[in-house]
Amino acid sequence: MAVLVFTENWDGKFKKATFELASFASEISKLYNSECYAVTFGSTNDGELASLGKFGVKKAFEIKNKKYQNFNAQSYSAAIVELIEKLSVKTVIFPNNYSGRSIAPRVSVKLKAGFAPGVTSMPVSIDPFIIRRKVYSGKAFADIELKTDIKLISLNQNAFKLVENAVEIQVEEFMPTINDTDFKLETKEVMKNKGKLPITDAEILVSGGRGMKGPEKWGILEELAEVLHAGTSCSRPVSDLGWRPSEEHVGQTGKVVSPNLYIAVGISGAIQHLAGVNSSKNIVAINTDPEAPIFEAADYGIVGDAFEVVPKLTQAIKSFKEQK
């Protein structure tokens, strides 16, 4: 009944989200009194794989063959299936991000294994296996039963807390069988947004809407973001107008985020925007219109002019942090 977790690394390093996944996977393995394993593609920095042992992973497999250097859903899923079979794994945990969403459905077809994407908590029951997931862009939940012997789950970021559970970990290289027909994609170029934290990784986001009046007014939001060590994001009109880059667009058709704190400035809170932010742990709204729907979604609100309130807030946070 072993559990396998797909742990992605970025230039050889893991992120906090990786340890959330490992924590979740080893909590699941406890339900079955079984062991938790991890797999990663590409070489990792020294000690990185061993750090998974802190969260209950007993064995970590690394796939170092250069053929797997670039992401490819076809070859990655085939390698994972081989490992699942070798280890008699019954539950596989993926991140609910671009990679997990690409690999897991292929594994599901290869093994006829039921897949629950976008899970936020431990199973409701394990026999039958029922687990809760978000649906309708966060407007509702559904309990989904996985009726197959092998079960696949993808976990949302920032939904499950880290659970320390140090065990001795073994690191092993895994060499999957290479099947040339699985390598038909050729990665030409990888373009990274240099020096910028992806907004889906930010613990705090300062987000601006059309109420900010123009791209030249973003300075006050950037200053607020700086004192909070936060990322910046925006609403759809702002990205459509070209005020901010499209990778900052948060909402139904943009990115879905789940930070600990989301500060919405000059955002009215259209239902499509809320679909992208309703997993945030806390929402602060600053808006001139007291009737704006964003206040219904927010935990804390200030009715006022952003150009007055935001600089004051930045100053207040600065002073507060200095006093501490």
Place this chain on the structure above:
Amino acid sequence: MRILVCISHVPDTTAKISFTDDKLEYKKDDIQFIIGPYEELSLTRALELKETVGNITITAINVGFSDTEPTLRKALAIGADDAIRINADPKDAYFVAKQIAEAVKNESFDIVLTGKESINYNGAQVSEMLAEFLQIPSITSASKVEISGDKAIVEREIDGGKEQIETSFPFVASGQKGIAFEPRIPNMRGIMMARKKPLKVIEPVECEELTTITMHELPPPKAACKMVDADNVEELVHLLHDEAKII
């Protein structure tokens, strides 16, 4: 060249969702159904390719009973050349992908486009499952699809950036924002022509369900927003520290 665009029939993005008494389904009365916004973008991109590259036919497909036909007709009105409806309840993603794969496996499509996810179940599974059934390469969350001779150049979003990928045909790509700028709206001529375009209805093949939804629930109502005076931002700082424990 042939492009297949998979269409989902979903509640409008502004729809308020509620469930039947047995909690197994959402209430469909008073809900307006649309083509999923991501599939609409993918369909738009298919039309752009048809206009710029030429010699392309576009087929729209969905899995659903006859009540979903207006959504497929809309795809025809926007510009798809023909449509296929697989006459079944789309039980889960595996079922949907299997039905589409069976319907098109002998049809030699060069490009298969879906949306990045349906906006009702947000599973983002059908594109990859379909690619696996068809045993062809796939790229999820594609923000660009270009044809360049006998290859296609596809850009996909990754955590913190983008990747440019070259692929041969056929392949599956799931479209997201960027694949096309703005979805097309059908015009009167398109709507008139759509009535005459072929819409083939086929029956589903046998397929087991891997998953079942046992119940739906709405999130608990949110506590009222705590209002802070604009002249007293210090109070907000304290609330964020003491109550929310963030700063």
